[in-house]
Amino acid sequence: MNLFFFLMSILYGIVKFLHIDFVPFTYQGVPIGLWIAYFIVAVVEVVLVFALSMVAVIIIIYVFRKYMADVQNRIGPNRVGIWGTLQLIADVFKLIQKQDIIPTSADRTAFRVAPYIVFTPVILGFILIPFGNVSILNLMVVNFNYTILFLIAFMTIAPLGEIIGGLASHNKFSLFGALRSAAQDMGFEVPMLLSLVSVIVLAGSYSAYDIVTAQRYIPFIVPEILGFIVFFLAMIGRQSIPPFDLPESGSELVSGFSTEYSGMRYGIFYMGNFGFMALSAFVVAVIYLGGWEGPIFPGTVWLVIKGMVFIFIFLLSWISLGRVRIDHLLQMGWKYLLPLSVINLLISAGIALYLGGLF
Amino acid sequence: MIIFYILSIVAIVSALLAASSKNLLHSTLWLTFLVVDVAGIFFYLQNFFISAIQILVYAGAIITLILTSVMLSRRYQDAE
Incomplete structure (x- = not known):
């Protein structure tokens, strides 16, 4: 392949990146010389999203x-x-230097x-x-028919690491933390998935893209307020943050x-x-508040605004609420959230059946 | 096609290790690896739905249950 064609393919890739928003999994139908362009676009997009998620994590921690310092009448970092903005980077260096x-x-x-x-x-x-x-601020890396399922699937893997870590430590407190983490997982997974199913029923698709475009007139929080409450809880x-921080409850189990x-x-x-906090805030914003939909600003700005609102609510609950007891937590998960999510599923099935044109 | 063979070999090896490992926790870890690997095979074969359900059900729920039962098992507690 000559240099000219290579440069053209890179250019083609950049144009693709700015206007069309998916990288095909199978390279069928793509001209042979442009595989490299597609590959470069894929790598650039993945790196961009990785950087974006890391920046999001750093900003959230700061x-x-x-x-938290403000609420507790302290100054904080x-x-x-300037204003302690580089504190997290200093902390990372400190953590790397520590003995393993x-x-x-x-x-x-x-x-x-x-x-x-x-x-x-x-x-x-x-x-x-x-x-x-749309437009330049366009960071949808992959778009295929089952994105929201994969999102939730990845979110169900993450707590597995907590259980394995607690089990592997061979420590009473860690073991209790792992046991509680497992119980909490099982208690919340079923209601969460059922309220997600009702969203899928309303949107008629497993794709996050279709779920957002289905909300261009009415966000799903309006017909599915019950499902929103269940999913948010x-x-x-x-995330095991207070009031549900039983796996790492600081005052009983050292830190779980x-x-x-x-x-x-x-x-x-x-x-x-x-990162899980940022991810779940974005997921809630995508499936209940209409993701990028919004006037004036570009879509990404809207999604970040909506996500930040949820992150602040998470932080507020972290700072201000007390911890619930483990039996109350499991009772809430199985006896209240599960029936609520089933009712919500029935309601949204009715809406999809009789008012299907709305979405 | 080579990706399929790599994934299959990894799946077979991790399944053998999961079955033959003495340590219950290690064998659960290999089982997790196997489950995610099989999801990768489904993904490669473009059956995205089965792949997502494989991760969701097996890696999310079944492995959690297995870990809980490992946690409560006599052999694991004796090792501690």
Whole structure:
């Protein structure tokens, strides 16, 4: 292949990146010389989304610390950088320098693997979020028919790492944390999936793109307010932040499943948790508030605004609410959220049957 | 086609390791790897729905149940 054709293919790839928003999985139908262009576009998009998710995590951690300090009448981080903005980077350097401690009785392999099981699905999930559909600010990396299913599938893998980490530590507190994490998972997974099913019924598609375009007139929060409440509570539960922070409840179990973790492994758990918070805020914004739909601003800006609203609600619940008891939590999951999500599914099935033209 | 063979070999090896490992936790980890790998095979064969359901049901729910039962098993507690 000569240089001219190569450069043309890169140009073609950039044009594709700006206007059309999917990278085909099969390269059938693509001219042979343009595979490289498609590959480059795919790599660039994935790297962009990875950078975006990392930046989102850093911003959320900074905002969380400042906000928490404000609520508790403190100043918060204020030494490194302007207003303490570089504190997180300093913290990362501190964590990297720390001694790498693995308890002698721990299961070494599983102990090492666990943080990545939390971290990787979060990054993979960010690739599937539709950040916008028009103009330059267009970061939908993949668009195929089952994106929302894959998003939720990745979100169900992440808590597995917490259980494995707690089990591998061979520590009473970690074991309790893992047990509670498992119970909480099972309690919240079914209502969460059922309320997602009702969204899929209304939109008539498994694709996140179609779910957003179905909400161009009425966002799904209006017909499905019950489902929204269930899904939102389940999202708070899946992140294990207060009031549902039983897996790592600081005052009873030292810090639950992450008791034995220190250094960068703890840092990866931490980043994974905050990344999960950002991911779940974006998912709620996509499936209930209409994602990128909105006047004046480009789509990505709208999605980030909506996501930030949910992130602030998560942080507010983290800072201000007390912890519930484990039996109350499971009772809520199985006895209240599950029936509510079933009722919501019936309501949305009725809407889809009789008022199908609305969406 | 080569991707399919790589994924299949990884699946077979991890299934053998899951069946033959002495440590219950390790064998659960290999089983998780196997499940995600099989999801990858379905994805490669362009059956995206089955692939997503494979991850959702097996890696999300079944492995959690298996881990809970490992946590409560006598052999695991004795090792501790």
